[in-house]
Amino acid sequence: MIQRALSYDRTPPLSVPLRFFLSAPIFLFAAAALLLWEGPLALLSRWTPATLALTHLLTLGFLSMAMIGALLQILPVVADIQLPFPQATARFVHALLAAGAILLACAFWHSYPLLFRLALLCLVPAFLWLLTACFIGMRNKPKLKSKAAGTVGAIRLAVIALVITVLLGAALASTFAWPHALPTLLLTDLHVLWGLSGWVGLLVIGVAFQVVPMFQVTALYPVDITRVLAGTLFLLLILWSTEAMLESQWNTVALSGMILSGFIVFAGITLYLLARRKNPKLDASTLFWATAMASLFVCAAVWLTQTASGHKAYALTLGVLFIIGFAGSLINGMLYRIVPFLLWYHAQNETGEGVRQIPNVRQLLPEQTAIRQFRMHLLALLLLIGATLLPEVLARPAALAMCISSGWLFLNLLNAVRMHAAARKSRISTFVSA
Incomplete structure (x- = not known):
């Protein structure tokens, strides 16, 4: 099958994605070191300070570093979407994201309100800059190459999911920084849902539509899958969130199964392509x-x-x-x-x-x-x-x-x-x- 055209002449400077890619395993190592230090205490419950610190080193540090690097590389090459000031954006976002991830992990680990405030001061501007740059770039390039539409559509939904994840995370962190009453359990479940299934899951799907055929030398993903999978999952995430806020337990269980089924479809097709x-x-x-x-x-x-x-x-x-x-x-x-x-x-x-x-x-x-x-x-x-x-x-x-x-x-x-x-x-x- 014909591989989709890529705009390699639009690729950003090497330092733009590379700083994120090299930082990702460092945060993974930091998470492992924390687990080595804490031992079983870090795996007793999802709510212990060590577990929360470990989780955010993995998600905010390891995963987000790699995914933002991929985002900054793929948008201009796949969709010809140029982000404003790519080098300045990379430096600013990387520095504040790294500092914020470390501060937030330490804040959870030691339950210290000042550290939560400092983490918010780093992370909110970092994501605000990144998301603004993404939306400016996407707004200036409304028409997509037809062969890249599936990838970029999934990435756009992933960016929207990131907005929701950041807003929920900031609200939760604010309850530790300046103690006040919020429905913490509900917000936490929504934060996890949109962070993992939305931001991580949808971006992985969008990137896979491009990199699996390119680097694994497979056939392209079926057109119907690239057109509807990400959008369907995004709609299911909205429905799950609505039902959770209405406290409809059985509906959220059913929707969870449907969301997971969507990822299973993606996994099955990917394994099929890899096998052939x-x-x-x-x-x-x-x-x-x-x-x-x-x-x-x-x-x-x-x-x-x-x-x-x-x-x-x-x-x-x-x-x-x-x-x-x-x-x-x-x-x-x-x-x-x-x-x-x-x-x-x-x-x-x-x-x-x-x-x-x-x-x-x-x-x-x-x-x-x-x-x-x-x-x-x-x-x-x-x-x-x-x-x-x-x-x-x-x-x-x-x-x-x-x-x-x-x-x-x-x-x-x-x-x-x-x-x-x-x-x-x-x-x-x-x-x-x-």
């Missing part, structure tokens, strides 16, 4: 994608078990499966494809013959190195799932495995950047001296 791709060899990126899709199926099985039992005994297990198993695996796999490709692409497009002999993608990040790290990631995931059931036994082994996996990922990416920089410097020097 042109290159049957299982590389690291494909293994990460397969793990992510399998995690969604396991997530569905656990949710059905929890629903049948009538209590939320597996809430942490579901969180691990979605955050680390699904989203975390996808991000790890995409980083192994996107970062080396961007390093190679930017080097190839610099002027001068000297930089055209830059190492290729496989040289920048060898396949066997990535596969070894995948095995550690898989071990960490399995241990984390087990740790939600047997925290006293498996919490610290899981944390140690996640420390090794995230540190390994960071070093692999950093080594690719260093190799690119060294080769570029060497080639430029050779060209100048000649």
Whole structure:
């Protein structure tokens, strides 16, 4: 099938997405270190200070860093949507997001109101700038390429979901910063729903429509799926929120099942495309994608078990499966494809013959190195799932495995950047001296 046209001439400077991509595994390592320090206490309940700190290091730090980097890269290339002042936007958003994520994690960990206030002072401007830039760019480019409409439509809905997530998160954080009465439990459930199923889930779906055919060399996703899946899920999220506010428990359970079914459809189609791709060899990126899709199926099985039992005994297990198993695996796999490709692409497009002999993608990040790290990631995931059931036994082994996996990922990416920089410097020097 014909691959959709991409506007590579519109790609932002390398530093724009790269700062986010390199920061993501650092926050994953920080979350693992916190789990190693706290041990079983971090996995006893979703409401403990350590659990809340750990969760926001993973979601606000690890996931959002990688996803914002992907957003800043994909919008101009896929949809020809130019964000205003991309370099200034990247610097400002990255700095405040990093500071805000650290402050918010510390605020939850130590339950200190001043830290919540400082976190809000960082995070609100960061997301306000990012969202304003996105809406300006999208407003200035209302007509989409037909082949990119599915991707950009999903991304637009993900950005709207991010707005809702940020508003709910800011409201919740304000109750810790300046204590006042709000329906905390309801707002928390809505915050989790829109953050994970909306912002994370819809953006992953939109990005997958583009990167799976491109990097995995598969057929394109079915047109009907790219047209309706993201919109249907977004509508279901609105209905779930409405029913939750009306305190209709059985309707929210039914809608939860429908939302999960939508993600299962996405996972099933993705696995089908991967199984029928042109290159049957299982590389690291494909293994990460397969793990992510399998995690969604396991997530569905656990949710059905929890629903049948009538209590939320597996809430942490579901969180691990979605955050680390699904989203975390996808991000790890995409980083192994996107970062080396961007390093190679930017080097190839610099002027001068000297930089055209830059190492290729496989040289920048060898396949066997990535596969070894995948095995550690898989071990960490399995241990984390087990740790939600047997925290006293498996919490610290899981944390140690996640420390090794995230540190390994960071070093692999950093080594690719260093190799690119060294080769570029060497080639430029050779060209100048000649």
